[in-house]
Amino acid sequence: MKKAPQLNQLRELITSLDNELLTLLSKRRMLSIEVARSKESDIRPIRDTTREKELLARLVQQGRDQGLDAHYVLSLYHTIIEDSVLNQQAYLQGQANPENRKHRTSVAYLGARGSYSFLAATRYCQRRQIEMQDIGCASFDEIANAVESGHADFGFLPIENTSSGSINEVFDLLQHTNLAIVGETTIDVGHCLLAKPDSKLEDIKTLYAHPQPISQCSRYLAQNGHYKLQYCSSSAEAMEQVQHGDHTVAAIGSAEGGALYGLDSLEEGLANQKVNRTRFIVVARKAIDVPEQVPAKTTLIMATGQKPGALVDTLLVLKAHNINMSKLESRPIAGTPWEEMFYLDVDANIASTNMQRALKELERIARFIKVLGCYASETVQPTRLEPGQLLIEPDSSKRAKQQTAPKADARHSRRFKSTITEVRIGQTLVGENNFASFAQMPIEWFNDSFSAHAMALKEAGFQGVIVTNNDSNVVDDSKLTKLCQQLSQAGLEAIIAIEQSQELAVLQEYASALLIPGKQMFNKSLLTTLGSSSLPVLLERNTMASESEWLASAEIFLQAGNQQLILCESGVRNFNHPEALAVDLTSLVNIRQQSHLPVIVNLSYSGANREALAIAASKLCASGVVLDALDDIETSQTLLPELYQLRS
Template sequence: MSKPTLSLDEIRVNVSRIDQELLSLLAERRKLSLEVAKSKIQTQKPVRDIEREQVLLEKLVANGKSHELDPQYVTKIFHTIIEDSVLYQQAFLQRLANPDNEQPLARVSFLGGKGSYSNLATRNFFARKHTKLAEIQCSSFKEVLEMVETGNADYGVLPIENTSSGSINDVYDQLQHTRLSIVGEITQPIEHCLLTAVDTQIDQIEVLYSHPQPHQQCSEFVRSLGSGIKQEYCSSTAEAMKEVAAMAQPNVAAIGNAASGELYGLKPLKFGIANQQENHTRFIVVARKPVEVTALIPAKTTFIMSTGQSAGSLVECLLVLRNHGINMTKLESRPVLGNPWEEMFYVDVEGNMRTDVMIEALEELTKITRYIKVLGSYPIENVAPTEIDV
């Protein structure tokens, strides 16, 4: 076997050099995507051009094969690059559409302390906006909303649904009575693991701390620990990690994020303990004033409505959306607090509230519902990967 022509240190130097070149090229590409956004203002073309993305990816995959690069590897990399480009352009266009919202510092309320999933979602959302944060930790969803309603926070971040445990009903119930508007959303990957403060074994764990949602999302793993396991419910995953760190006992553990656990001196005992490995939570961002969504980017509108008690009243409302070609992405029913047997329906649709189609649909719905209220129209920030045959 021949010896390598370069030493390990020399190889690492070359790898580092290439990494720096890649970063420079990515930054240059990002600047060009901003120029693309400016040109689309003039032509009024939408930010995304799926057909062009497909052609681009197919060419890249073909060129990648000539360099012996796996097609899946190439598409994964460029899906990430395209997603960043789309979100970067959308953020730029939204800043132009909402100049009054420009501020160097945003006060944001969220559930839990540092390292909670709401805290991670908050940081990721506002990192895209290039906005500095003043973080306001809250102990309940109600407090998150109250901080914004009273002017003590500019924004509030709330989890609304999870791919494993479904809708987060406490948040839906709070939204019935808020005067705030939904101004954004972000989908956050949830990576649950078992965290402990001291070295121990899984069969020694007797008490498990976390927020009720992670307990539910990891129910199969919890059952595998045996019937004797005691589940303690905390106001957030951050509070659970703080509790376990303070006790520093071999028989107690927390469910939370591994990187967040490091903030509290916790170590992961077992990774991937959620019922579903593809576990994501959708968060909404609320503010006192609605945002204007430019027609160049895809928008989502959320509204609540109360239908009549007669048979087929809900179907009649849904037919209005279908007849206007409006795609519904979410329908959730919740009881109206204080009114037994009456339900409020939460509806998410793909569409901008200021378009003629949405205006006409909402006018029709107003005529056939007992109550309807738009909670917000905001940019869709879940950039679906462009599909190609590889």
């Protein structure tokens, strides 16, 4: 009985501290706006990464002195810095476009209040401190018409999702509109099972949902196949149906939106991916100016025509002008069979000299090109500290000495060998003029019914399976034996990930090839050991490694004697989508120019656009692709034949 007052007292102290924290965060945000005002006149960049690095290093050390974990401190301050950067961008953007500064702005979005589009529009307007007059629409076309006719100032269109990929209807709409993209925003999508108060999960028989959430929650729905699905035009309509229904119906939507309709959440976290985000673009009748100190994106559409290397030529233009391409999407051109329109997001301001020069060159080599808009980028990459500062890798300075810049005549270079190396994995050839396709799966997926899945992978066109070990535990020999036997019976090569040198003696008995995971890319001992073996090896790029570091690791392997090496590009870390990696197609082009080693592209970690990225990788002369053994098996049945045809 004596503990209750003490607990209440502690809770009161915590509440008091929380109030103080909120007050301090508010003051810090106001100061960040004052910082933006000071940058108006002298055109200084919004971000000073050197100062951010010094700030974070100091805060991490101070946190350690007070018993706080370094990653805890970094997580908090990455969020605070992101908020500061986005608020400064919004302020400067408003100052550069005074004609758009309205106290009340009409916004068109999909569905009604409570839909994800409504939530995205609300947050976008709140950051810019403008009152939103909302206009719910029944379709994407209706949103575009509302803006074109002047009934709405802005339109919000979802463009891609980390789970279900690109929203093709929106890409097709952008081909036929004169609207300009003037902004972007990304929101977390937390899918819940929403029902009327006092409803019970076991009583639910019918689910209302928009097709996108249904796609994003496919695994949950497969596990609960007794639900009858009813498709709706938006998540808001789905919630409205439940609001007027009985206790046997539910909707898939956000808890925040469900609260507007008086619905309770029966289950949360329904999406296939734990981190599920949707990116929206903001369209308006007129383009805007982006201040030069604000990080900008430019989106354009382009048709290259059907001639060998046409897409590669355009990407080389961007490379020549030091412009990074952050997105590439292809869509068919209506009325022109077998031709495609490419959508590109590049990290550049349309007004910059480099971008203007690049556009002039692209206009000369492309059959059609149109700029859809230039706008402030809301992708705020966290400032990274050195591993040694996080006490993760104390010998990072030694690693830096080991990974020296490769010489021009190094074993991996084009000067050492002018033609692409051909590597044989069992009966599969990789490199030269051969294109290979592999599926990737964690060994934890393996069960007694895997044999049928292995046959399905073979029928879909895969030639082998990359087996990873997500738990990092010692794999049971009998389990590995059964898995490899079933892969062999299906005619599939087994490529097994290896983490430590001592695993080689066991794994070489089962594997046709081995994979060095990206996190082991700097492991010199493992590189040397496998370089002394006779098995083919795939070297996966570390998510934070540069191209030169990747090739330096390859050189360590090759110098040990084994020349059967394949480079595997799996993507670089995308801090806005922690569970997904951004595939670096620019690096594919660069590595192909520098090295004779075959390069395959692993898309199994990519959250979206896998089909388009696979096609782009094939056109950029990748030696193969890796897809997810579970999620991509259906799409591979039509995708893989297309990829083989492109390379034939």
